Amino acid sequence: MTASILYIEDDLEIGRFVNEHLQAQGYTVNWQRTGEGALTAAEGCRLVILDVMLPGLDGFTIGQRLKKAMPDVLILMLSARTSIDDKLQGLQFADDYLTKPFHPDELTARIEVLLRRSGARLAEPLAIKHLLVYEQQNRIENRDSGAEIMLTGKQFHIFSYLLRHLGQILTKEQIYEAIWGEAYMDGDKTLMVHIRYLREKIERDPASPKIIETVRGIGYRVRP
Amino acid sequence: MKTPKERLNRLRFRQTLLSRYLLIILFAFLFIPIVLPIATFAYVIVQENVKRADDSYLKYGSSSEITAMWHEQAALLGQADAASVDRKLEELRLKYTEASLFWVDSSGTTMLQLPPQERLPIHWSPADAVQFMKNSIDSDPFTIVSFLGAEHEGPAFMVMQIPRSIIQLDRPIGSGTPFYVAILLIMIGLFFLLSLLFFRQIRKRLIGLQAAMSLQGNQSLPQPIVISRHDEIGQLETAFNLMVEQLRESKERELAEEKLRKQLIANLSHDLRTPLTVMNSQLYSLSREPLSVNGQTVIKQMELKIGSLDNLIENLLSYTLMTSGRYPIKLEQQDLLRIVRESAASWYPLWEQEGIAADIDLPDEAMLLEVDKAGFRRVLDNVFQNVIRHAKSGSYIGIKVETYEGRLALVIRDHGNGLDAHTSSKGAGLGLAIVNYLLHEMRLDWHMASSSDGMTIYIFEQ
Secondary structure (H helix, E strand, C coil), X not given: CCCEEEEECCCHHHHHHHHHHXXXXXCEEEEECCCCCHHHHCCCCCEEEECCCCCCCCHHHHXXXXXXXXXXXXXXEEECCCCHHHHHHHHCCCCEEEECCCCHHHHHHHHHHHHHHCCCCCCCCEEECCXXXXXXXXXEEECCXXXXXXXXXXXXXXXXXXXXXXXXXXXXXXXXXXHHCCCCCCCCCHHHHHHHHHHHHHCCCCCCCCCEEEECCCEEEECC | CCCHHHHHHCCCHHHCHHHHHHHHHHHHHCHHHHHHHHHHHHHHHHHHHHHHHHHHHCCCCCHHHXXXXXXXXXXXXXXXXXXXXXXXHHHHHHHCCCCEXXXXXXXXXXXXXXXXXXXXXXXXXXXXXXXXXXXXXXXXXXXXXXXXXXXXXXXXXXXXXXXXXXXXXXXXXXXXXXXXXXXXXXXXXXXXXXHHHHHXXXXXXXXXHHHHHHCCCHHHCCCCCCCCCCCHHHHHHHHHHHHHHHHHHHHHHHHHHHHHHHHHHHHHHXXXXXXXXXXXXXXXXXXXXXXXXXXXXXXXXXXXXXHHHHHHHHHHHHHHXXXXXXXXXXXXXXXXXXXXXXXXXXXXXXXXXXXXXXXXXCCCCCCEEEECHHHHHHHXXXXXXXXXXXXXXXXXXXXXXXXXXXXXXXXXXXXXXXXXXXXXXXXXXXXXXXXXXXHHHCCEEEEEEEECCEXXXXXXXX
């Protein structure tokens, strides 16, 4: 499935390059050089990539209007403005903020993460090591045996949270606060216990886990 | 329209506190020579009035009035016979009921007595008359003797005796002194009250001014105050309002300048980074072409250089903002280790990629400190960046909590070539200057220990 992207960038060279790069990745791209008519152009798009410094309306204003009109559309700011203030201002409405110069691979990686996190769930199952994860059906299958793996509510929550942040290391505080919705307390072992049970269900060898990897001193990670 | 300054100078003397103070002083000086005589004068006048009031209160008038009346009656009876004198006395007796009346005829015989008195001689010898007169002087009752006849030629005479309490009020001399003292005391009290009120008012206004100075309105500036009176304190208040106005203006100027500077930096950042972005994307396209191994290496090198140039621009712009005090720092109680873990999580993939082994050993207990989260992330970013750039050869990064000089410290250690490697490469100095600035702003201290085995950075509370 290809997602369609609205890309607003006034610089010709960067615009042409990004346009081609994204098309090469299989996305349908609508490249506009100004923010005028962005609202109509964004119809039917999953994601909008916005530059900040544009002729006429600036990217922040366009982004805010877009988010207000279409809360479901994802917004990725792609800007040469790197100050904390700018990032904070951008992230008030945008879903991600990438600074220029950027590596094209990072751009595509971020777009993928955004699309996945937003629940634009992939029709094809996600294959991780010996597991097949059907995100739409909330189903996890063991490829070795073809059997479905049943998880408890919390276990499934934790696992899908890690999957949404594929390749990203998450600290125990981040996971705890995302799943339980309350502030993490020092020395709380709840998450560790849940992860241990989760591993027993999904890992081939829970003693040396391959799917949910422990990054010592930091947290956990699921690598694609 | 008058400017406030003109208003300050055009202060009328009678409006000043000085004039009022001088008035009070003058009052104090005039106390003895003016107030005392005034009080005395008032006393005398009051006394007189009181006396006159007393006189009119007396039933038969004062002693002199009665004496005059008696002499007048005596003069009318000059040629009268004994019977008409008796009648006259009886008539008078009806009017002056408290009085004792009698008369003595020309032969010296006591005639009518109203009422009869025992001690009077029947026949008056000259010695009797002298004795009677002598006894009567200044005694009670008050005695009036009058010879009959127009010229009071005598020798017949008539006598009226009347108790002194009826013709004279019993009022000792000096009975008005308490009144006099009271007037003086009231005057002194009035003086004290006046000076007290004067100073109380000054004090109240000064305290009001002080409160206005310590009170902070919007933009953390004091608010202008209402000018109560146009005297010296009024001038002070005007000057205060002027100062508040100037402060507000300079604050606005400062904000405008800050905005301008931020705009400038944002534009600069945009203008510098746009070409870098173009270069980066073109390199990316180039790397997709079939190239020799050498060509790929060159591209890799250029990508690295673009990365470090980008970093340098970032640091330069941040440092400009910081040194001009425009970098927002918001201190909040936070778990330092949590920030460290989050930062390390984002750097970890890069360390893996560069073959740097991360040895992270942080305790479970929170390390609560007053820090700015974004600022501290920036510190860590700069330190980690330096490790990747200058200490890659050590293939090691250690992040721990240890004690340093008796204090708990966050320790970041590498196994590179030490300080030389860090400082000799351009750009590292700026990164560390930012670290230094931010840590200082967050009231944290740091220490850098360098040897040929690598470098260790300790971050601890001041």
